[in-house]
Amino acid sequence: MTTYETTAVPGQLTPPAPLDPPAVHQLARHALDVLMPAATGPRAETEALGEAAGQLAIALCAFARLVEADADDQLAEGEDVVERLRRASLHVHEHLAAKVPAVELEARNAGLVDSNLEEGLPVVGSLSAELLLAGGRSATVRLTHVDAHQEVEVGDGRTARLPAADHLIVRDGLHELARLLAPLTRESQPR
Numbered sequence: 001m002t003t004y005e006t007t008a009v010p011g012q013l014t015p016p017a018p019l020d021p022p023a024v025h026q027l028a029r030h031a032l033d034v035l036m037p038a039a040t041g042p043r044a045e046t047e048a049l050g051e052a053a054g055q056l057a058i059a060l061c062a063f064a065r066l067v068e069a070d071a072d073d074q075l076a077e078g079e080d081v082v083e084r085l086r087r088a089s090l091h092v093h094e095h096l097a098a099k100v101p102a103v104e105l106e107a108r109n110a111g112l113v114d115s116n117l118e119e120g121l122p123v124v125g126s127l128s129a130e131l132l133l134a135g136g137r138s139a140t141v142r143l144t145h146v147d148a149h150q151e152v153e154v155g156d157g158r159t160a161r162l163p164a165a166d167h168l169i170v171r172d173g174l175h176e177l178a179r180l181l182a183p184l185t186r187e188s189q190p191r
Contacts, residue, residue, distance in 0.1 A: 021067050028060040048098065052091035059084035090169065097164035105164060106150075109171055122178040122185070143170065 008014055039054025059081055066077040096105070113123050126144040133139060140155030150167050152160050162170060 019067050021064070024060075024064045024067050028057070028064040031057040031060045048091045048095035052088045052095065055084050055088035055091060059088060089172075090165075093168040093172075094165045096168060102164060105168065109167075112171070112175070116175070116178075122182040124174040124178045127174065127177075143174070 035053035035057040038050035039057070041050065062077060062080040062084055066074070066081055069077040116123050124143075126142060128140060128142045131139045131141060142153040144151075144153075150162050152162060154160070
C-alpha cells in the first residue's frame, strides 16, 4: 500500500496557494494506483466507467506535466489534458446511456432546456451544419429543439436517430455552444 502525504486538514478549507508540482505528481500517481486497475482489469458491465477512470488518471498525469511544462510544451501538454478529459466524458456518457432508461434521459434533457430558459439562459433551438467529408464532398445536417436534438436530418432528406450516448454528447455540446455564443447576441450596453 502506498502512503500519500497532504497538508489538508479535514473540515477546513485550505487557503489559496499556487499549484505544488510535486503534490500534483503525487496525486497523479495515486490516481493511477486507484483508477487504472478498473481500466485494465476484466471487462464487465462497468467497462465504460472503468475506461473513464483510466482516462481521468491519465488526464491527471498529463496535468502534472502541464504544471511543469515550459512555454514550448504548454500547448501540447494542455491539449493532452483536454483530450483525456474529453475521452473520460465520452465513456461516462456511454455508461449513462447504458444504465439510465431512455425516458428518463429524455425527461432530463427537456428539464434542462426548460430550466435554462426559465433562468434566462440561452438554448440552441436548431442547428444546421455543413460537414466536410473526404474527397471534397460535404453533407448538411440539421438538429432541432422539437425532437430534443435526437433526430438528425441529413440534407438529402434522410433522418436518423442518434444513439443515446451520442445524444448526451450532442446535448452537452449544444448547451456549451449556447453558453459561449450568448454574449455575442446581447445588445451592446450604452456608454
